[in-house]
Amino acid sequence: MKKMKKIIGILIISLYINSCEEKPVISSKSEFYTDSIYSKYLSEYRKHNIYLPNGFNSKKKYPILYATDGGEIKENNFYKRTLDSLIDNRIINPMIMILSHSNNKVADSVDMGNGKKFYLTFRNYEYANDIASISEDSLLKNKFKNHMLYFNDELILKVENELNQNPNKKDRYFYGTSNGAGFGLNLLNKHPNKIGTYLCFSVFGGDIQSKTWKNNVYYPKLYLRYGNKEDISLKKDAEFLKLKYKELNLYADISDFEGGHDSNKWNEIFTEMISKIFTTE
Numbered sequence: 001m002k003k004m005k006k007i008i009g010i011l012i013i014s015l016y017i018n019s020c021e022e023k024p025v026i027s028s029k030s031e032f033y034t035d036s037i038y039s040k041y042l043s044e045y046r047k048h049n050i051y052l053p054n055g056f057n058s059k060k061k062y063p064i065l066y067a068t069d070g071g072e073i074k075e076n077n078f079y080k081r082t083l084d085s086l087i088d089n090r091i092i093n094p095m096i097m098i099l100s101h102s103n104n105k106v107a108d109s110v111d112m113g114n115g116k117k118f119y120l121t122f123r124n125y126e127y128a129n130d131i132a133s134i135s136e137d138s139l140l141k142n143k144f145k146n147h148m149l150y151f152n153d154e155l156i157l158k159v160e161n162e163l164n165q166n167p168n169k170k171d172r173y174f175y176g177t178s179n180g181a182g183f184g185l186n187l188l189n190k191h192p193n194k195i196g197t198y199l200c201f202s203v204f205g206g207d208i209q210s211k212t213w214k215n216n217v218y219y220p221k222l223y224l225r226y227g228n229k230e231d232i233s234l235k236k237d238a239e240f241l242k243l244k245y246k247e248l249n250l251y252a253d254i255s256d257f258e259g260g261h262d263s264n265k266w267n268e269i270f271t272e273m274i275s276k277i278f279t280t281e
Contacts, residue, residue, distance in 0.1 A: 005223045030087075032073060032080040035207050037158050041149040047072060047101040048155060050163075051080060053087050053094035058164040063095045063278065066156065068180030070099025082271055084114040092278035100151060102127070104181070107140060127179035128184060128205030148183070152191050169220075170196040173277070179267045182206035184236065186221050189213070197221040199273055201266045202230060208237045213244055222252040223277075225269055229260040266277065 032050040036045045049070045053062070075079075083137060086092040103122035110118045125132040125140045126147035135141045160166060172195040178182040182205035188198050189211045198220050200206075213219070224241060226234040238254050243251035259265045 011158070026057045028221065030080065031056070032077060034073060035162075038043065039150040039154050046103075046150065046155075048081075049097075049099040049101070050157070050159070051083055051097040051099075052163075053083070053096070055094065056096075058214075061165060061171070063171045063173060064160070064165060064167055065094070065095060065097045065175055065274075066151075067097065067099045067179065068102060068183055069174040070101045078267055082267075086271075086275060086278075090280050091275055093280055095278055096163065096165070099157070099238065100155055108135070108137065109144075115147065126180065127183040127278050128207075130205055130207050144186075146185075148187060148190065151183075152187065154192060156194070162199040168196075171195060173197045173199065175199045177201045177223060177263070177268065178261065179205045186211075188222070192217050192219045194227070195220055197223070197277065199223045199270070199277075200227045201229060201269060202261050203237060204235060206237065209240050213248065219245070219248065219250055221250075222256040223273055224252065224256070226256050227259045227261060228256045229258075 002241035032049055034049050035045045038045050089092050105122055106119050107122045108120045112118055125143035129144040132141055174184050174195045181200035182204040183204040184198055184200050185208055226238050241253045
């Protein structure tokens with residue numbers, strides 16, 4: 001009898017422990033906070049911001065939007081304010097957003113020949129391969145490649161494991177602007193099976209036309225916007241991609257907007273676009 005009681009006691013304790021472990025994490029309000037991971041590819045800790053919707057439940061699965069150019073979270077943050085409003089008003093379905101911080105520390109400088117220097121940040125080397133590839137510094141030369149390995153192999157895996165998410169390609173999204181969008185198009189081309197949809201605005205440094213585009217590869221959906229007052233190279237790259245996607249019989253929504261290289265315009269288009277892509281209807 002004593003032995004039976006002991007066994008039952010162990011079973012009760014075991015059931016209690018399991019019930020605690022399986023209890024889902026449920027958020028009573030939206031959250032927007034900063035976390036970090038150590039990257040073996042970049043040999044440093046890297047920060048990222050995480051947005052979790054009101055009512056987030058770790059047992060449920062959500063679409064995840066990964067973005068470049070995350071930074072210090074300030075009061076009345078655009079992304080939190082926008083996502084809260086769209087989700088709370090049932091315009092879009094609940095979603096997760098991850099913003100990888102850019103490294104804006106000065107990495108190098110270029111003599112402009114007039115006594116002045118142009119300073120390049122690590123962000124320039126991590127986001128733009130056409131800058132990194134010509135560097136004579138071996139560390140900077142490999143920054144773009146190593147940052148892509150960090151983003152694709154470390155950041156996504158770590159975040160999804162921690163949030164108990166296991167999305168397939170179609171439930172992962174990417175958002176970037178300027179050099180961050182250029183990095184995104186490189187990611188799209190090199191790792192087409194990881195993320196299903198890309199939102200890229202005012203793309204700089206994508207080195208788009210020199211890439212190899214294979215006929216037997218199903219490249220992600222692409223939503224691309226550029227300003228009609230921006231450098232003509234952005235229009236040429238956009239026209240190239242429009243023709244390439246048509247040639248490959250893939251989905252691309254590419255057009256210009258009225259204006260230049262303007263973050264306020266990007267925010268406006270971002271709001272319109274995610275309202276369409278993540279719509280509840």
